[in-house]
Amino acid sequence: MATKIKQSIMSRCQNTDNNPTPIVFNWSSNIKPIIYDNVGCNNYYTMAMYSNINVVEDILPKISVLKDNSVQSQTLNLTKSIIKNLCFYADAQVRLPKISLTEQSDNSVLIEWNFENFRIGFSLEPDENETSLYIIEKDDGTNYLKTETRKIGSDIEAVVKQIISFVVRNS
Amino acid sequence: MNYPEKLIRGISNNDFVDKEGRLLCSAFQFDENPDRIDDLLEASINWHDDSDALQEAFERKKNNSAEYQFKAGIAVLSRSKIDEVIVNAKCTKEFSYERNIMPDNKYHGNLLLAKSTSKQLKNAVVGMIALLCVEDLVKR
Numbered sequence: 001m002a003t004k005i006k007q008s009i010m011s012r013c014q015n016t017d018n019n020p021t022p023i024v025f026n027w028s029s030n031i032k033p034i035i036y037d038n039v040g041c042n043n044y045y046t047m048a049m050y051s052n053i054n055v056v057e058d059i060l061p062k063i064s065v066l067k068d069n070s071v072q073s074q075t076l077n078l079t080k081s082i083i084k085n086l087c088f089y090a091d092a093q094v095r096l097p098k099i100s101l102t103e104q105s106d107n108s109v110l111i112e113w114n115f116e117n118f119r120i121g122f123s124l125e126p127d128e129n130e131t132s133l134y135i136i137e138k139d140d141g142t143n144y145l146k147t148e149t150r151k152i153g154s155d156i157e158a159v160v161k162q163i164i165s166f167v168v169r170n171s
Numbered sequence: 172m173n174y175p176e177k178l179i180r181g182i183s184n185n186d187f188v189d190k191e192g193r194l195l196c197s198a199f200q201f202d203e204n205p206d207r208i209d210d211l212l213e214a215s216i217n218w219h220d221d222s223d224a225l226q227e228a229f230e231r232k233k234n235n236s237a238e239y240q241f242k243a244g245i246a247v248l249s250r251s252k253i254d255e256v257i258v259n260a261k262c263t264k265e266f267s268y269e270r271n272i273m274p275d276n277k278y279h280g281n282l283l284l285a286k287s288t289s290k291q292l293k294n295a296v297v298g299m300i301a302l303l304c305v306e307d308l309v310k311r
Contacts, residue, residue: 058190098190102197110294114193119298121196123290132291136298145259145299149291 059101085164177219181241217278244310
């Protein structure tokens with residue numbers, strides 16, 4: 001059954017490249033076209049539906065109402081990058097938890113992706129140079145915590161590629 | 172000062188809990204208290220001195236109204252695991268806790284964070300607490 005669904009989706013990808021007809025998602029009307037237009041092609045959009053694109057469904061409606069323009073732009077880029085990179089793992093048999101977004105009082109945004117034994121967070125700042133990432137991992141046996149934090153600035157695409165790879169390997 | 176093993180953090184609304192039922196870092200908002208002179212930010216907690224502490228937090232009403240203060244419920248955290256996090260993150264100068272009894276709440280205390288703490292460190296410490304120290308989430 002799963003193979004049939006995938007074949008059907010892949011077939012639609014190939015047929016719609018030249019004459020895209022977006023599949024209707026129940027997303028914010030402001031955000032859907034932007035993501036659709038910029039991710040690259042219908043393949044990403046459609047293939048991701050088969051995989052774990054719904055991990056971002058809760059944050060999409062919130063992006064258009066973020067107060068800071070730079071933070072809004074970074075959030076959009078991050079979201080697109082997550083969708084795009086998830087497409088490369090469309091065959092991965094993993095179920096990923098949904099991503100959460102919280103706008104802070106200083107207009108920064110905290111994007112949290114929380115798993116059983118690790119947590120990933122992006123702190124998107126009005127000053128892009130201050131934008132940072134944290135990864136916290138718990139060793140189940142010892143409760144030992146391994147933490148990595150770093151500033152990522154405008155390097156979101158490369159970072160997301162690594163993060164998605166890490167997430168799929170560890171889920 | 173002696174502290175009990177468990178502490179309670181109220182959850183103001185469901186935005187602080189993700190779809191999987193995990194507490195978000197944003198549930199730990201550290202606020203400025205103009206009465207403090209020590210450059211520390213506060214996040215209110217109840218110390219679990221006895222079983223009534225849970226009840227106090229869970230049933231607490233907002234400004235004497237009928238509305239619950241912690242609409243989403245309460246989280247129970249392990250103090251010894253918070254101590255582990257403080258050591259692990261090497262943030263003994265930046266992160267601590269206190270007892271701060273209020274006229275209407277004998278269990279009250281605070282998690283404390285130095286104002287000078289970088290956002291990166293703050294996010295990491297709070298993330299570690301959310302991952303390691305939350306023992307129970309009592310949803311309303």
